[in-house]
Amino acid sequence: MTEKPATPLLDRIASPADLKGLSNAELRRVADELRAETIYSVSQTGGHFGAGLGVVEITVALHAIFDTPRDKIVWDVSHQCYPHKILTGRRDRMGTIRQKDGLSGFTKRSESPYDPFGAAHSSTSISAALGFAVARDLGGHPEHGLGDAIAVIGDGAMTGGMAFEAMNNAGHLKKRLIVILNDNEMSIAPPTGALSNYLSRLYAGEPFQELKAAAKGAVSLLPPTFQEGARRAKEMLKGMTVGGTLFEELGFSYVGPIDGHDMESLLSVLRTVHDRATGPVLIHAITKKGKGYKHAEDSPDRGHARAKFDVATGEQKKSKSNAPSYTEVFGKTLSKMADTDDKIVAITAAMPDGTGLDIVGERHPNRVFDVGIAEQHGVTFCAALAAGGMRPFCAIYSTFLQRGYDQVVHDVAIQRLPVRFMIDRAGLVGADGATHAGSFDIAYLANLPDFVVMAPSDEGELVNMLETARLIDDRPSAVRYPRGAGVGADLPETPTPIEIGKGRIVAEGSRVALLVLGPRISEAEKAATLLAAKGITPTIADARFAKPLDQEMILGLARDHEVLITIEEGAIGGFGSHVANLLAENGMFDGGLRFRSMFLPDTFIDQATPEQMYETAGLMADDIVQKVQEAMGVATLDAKRA
Template sequence: MKPQTPLLDQVTLPEDLKRFSDPELAQIADELRVETISVVSETGGHLGAGLGVVELTVALHAVFEAPRDKIIWDVGHQSYPHKILTGRRARMRSLRQQDGLSGFTKRSESLFDPFGAAHSSTSISAALGFAVARDLGGVCEGGLGDVVAVIGDGAITAGMAYEAMNNAGHLKKRLFVVLNDNDMSIAPPVGAMREYLAGLYEGDTLQGAAAQAPSLDAGRAAGGTVFENLGFTYVGPIDGHNLAQMLPLLRELKERATGPVLLHVVTQKGKGYKPAEAAPDKAHATAKFDVSTGKQHKAQANAPSYTAVFAQALLQEAEADSRICAVTAAMPDGTGLNLFAERFPSRCFDVAIAEQHGVTFAAALAAGGMKPFCAIYSTFLQRGYDQVVHDVAIQRLPVRFAIDRAGLVGADGATHAGSFDIAFMANLPGMVVMAAADEAELKHMVATAAAYDEGPIAFRYPRGEAVGVELPERGRVLEIGKGRVVQAGARVALLSLGTRLEEVRRAAERLAARGIRPTIADARFAKPLDREMILDLAARHEVLITLEEGAVGGFGSHVAQLLAEEGVFDQGLTYRSMVLPDVFIDQASPKAMYDVAAMNAEQIEAKVLDVLGGDPV
């Protein structure tokens, strides 16, 4: 049953908020909170972050003039209440579904989303860009007025935020940074900055801090904070759930500010919903759930997740080798390293949202004689790519990259898809790149990485439930650069890298009904290639088709280069490469996304028939 929201029902766009008194805005905030809970209970998604910014969202939209004034949400998963207030309430129950609303801010979705942010820590850079564009006479749809960057959920721990503040303090442009300090990232935040922020209001209750009535003048008089030293006027801390204090303060800041201002707002993740307050990490992102109990409706898994298999395999290796350590960037639960941290706390390092630092830190651990496993989502590893090149690959340091969320990931959409890591890792000299076809292969690859000391090595695996094959008691070390033939056949060879192997098997069954029995091979390695196996497949078949859950420029391109250099095409081989298409694929179920990518069994079968000219004989 949808909640009763009589005042919120009168709000279609932010300008409607200006008709209400401040006490009525407080009621709208209450109604917005229950509406957010109701929506996410039906769709699943990021719950805790949005609940923590309900009052802040109402206050910002009541005071500022969006879309002329740009409000940038960082991380974008805080934006569900913002979406409800900006003309998208009727579509909220399509959230994170195919052809529905994105779970993050998205420029193509609404004028009220001036800048997309699905990872983190980009908002201050973007805000400064808008402010400079405004002052230089720039023109954009909706106009250019004030700019507000809301940076929260741990995003302030990333170096990019400080690069932006350094530049903003130098340029002295009028802009507003709202630091949403909820003392949480996805997991509890770590690091000296977290301790510093806590110290700014330690000893005061939120009510006590708020009773001091922060103001622009009080902020200018206070001085001494790291933000003041970077050129910002620091104001706060203020209770982010108290509209009676936030509204007049925001109005004062909008009226009087002349340069960059940082407003420190203290909030509670999951505010107003007891199950989310009690477990802010578990309620960060949820499946559909029962509103009355908070119990999530998760499908019963038939097999462990790839992440869980990686975590258990790494624990086994670490039990046997005290030099193995682990590094994650604010994702201990998401990467499975929370288990490693419990068992080996002195050997597990959460570096906060700082992938660049994490990679270089891991490089020096390797140079110091340790065996670091750097576990980072594929899409987030992109941020550390310069460090992968300069600090790891050039120095041939044996960092082990565990690349989670490889391939298409479902409801999080294009921003979280692991589309590019095969291409950007396999082009580096000396880099070994593996892709697991199933959970047993993943265990073998963890063992292989643990044993490999000749240079950097990476292995990738997807999000979600594994295939369901029997797991070995312990992973075995694979021969570097050697694949395996899974099924012998004729005419057509299907060479798979990664978990498309199951779809290749299904396609082969469909082809067998047509009288075609293809050879199936699992490459295992994108680099180094198994030259012997690939050239043998090329020599014994009319057609060779490679498949990978990655973009053009990856495994298939390396195979094509090998075939060209060896003159195989001159001998009449027909070669095709099935890769992700040259588009960003929006959120849907993983199967639907792979249908769009034309990489499910039916499309693999169709590709074979097309190459053979429809000839099943």
């Protein structure tokens, strides 16, 4: 059992107001104790880790100098907000983080007035902070007042185009706005692109020369580990307009780089900016992800996210499955396919490990492209790769693909380009909650003309669907699959393509048909066992395709059964809606068919375990049994709900 660290000074901090009277040395001690508390807390619960450790000093300094919650701190992505939560009255609830009915792992407006803006996707903070700044100047919330607006954004998030759209607008509006660029040279994976080579440019404009001194900005005064980072972009200045940096050209006064772990520097700079800034200011702070915990600092992702772990050894307490994850199956299968198909290329948006493309990259490094946190660019990049004769596999989580939807429609679908979307984390994903749930991809892709949308019922089907997608060269396609381990299905040695739009009958029955898209088929099989005990033997069908539908199979099920129920891990407007339209157009309801559709409820489901979330959604075996009995007019199964 890990022993809780002694935190005598932190114990006196009930809210940020308690930081106001502390000396610089005492604030340094608070930061040290806050780091120890964060390490202990995450060791007990699991959660995002390295990013929070990297901003401990920034968190303490901001709350000590600014008047939160009147002043608004907007954390980009906000997975680094655990220290912020501890300081803002939620310390006693940290043991519930990312659990059902517990604290969110991100900032959440309904959770605390110190969370002015919710986030869990990247690159939104500057836009939000600018909105608060304009609302302040226009008299928003006069009863409470609005103060400063501060965005804290990582260098990885700065690769997202939305951040630069916001900076461009902020520079034009010239509102007092503070942006802290938390440059740790790493988001989840190491950042890519020219921007990461540009950061740490040592330069400050004339109006803020005093700040440069206050920040100890000279390269020679930075710790050795930061000196190279500050020098690395000097050469890039030669090709730029003399007298300005990228940020200054966008209208910001640039301050830095400063050591983001040097409390004296942070306090000096932030106090000066607080007292003197009149327009937009960018403070460039160099930090280390996982700072203060060696096992995080030394890990490839610098401890981005962890299961429960032993503080002394860093060993994580993960439960292991005998079955490989869908992500692993995808990565290994695509890597093998690329061995014999030199047209295959793979693209991801800052998630090579999370999508399994790191596996592909080990064998085919020249055909895997990480575009950074830039889903819009990634999708259009894929579109042109397809137009140029390649076979692009675009691997992006369902929740993140939403950010590139205009490009999916305009650049891919309208042009009928054969981009193959590999949609990981489809369905409900657990502790990250509603922001990361893959709830909407069936609905937002299956409504696009000529789009092929597939969902495997197990990992063996996933292998065959990858080969199916590889061979689709005349239109876009998508394969959606869940987070976590498969069901232990056999993996085919040689993938077999599936006929487009063809489902399969898994079990023959009568009276009731369960038509399933995706991995809920395992719950349908459990439901069939429960129903058999009541004298009902349902047919179970694996739809495989949300689009195009297997019309012959579906209409046959409708003709041969009294009840037809669709089951999917998607939102309203998805698979069930397409099936209902097919049935209506073919007059299948005229003969008295009782049709029901089971899908995610019309609400955002808060974090819990995936099983708890699906229980909330009503997509478990008992829920299927009850739906069948309701449709048949039979007494409901009350064992679960008694």
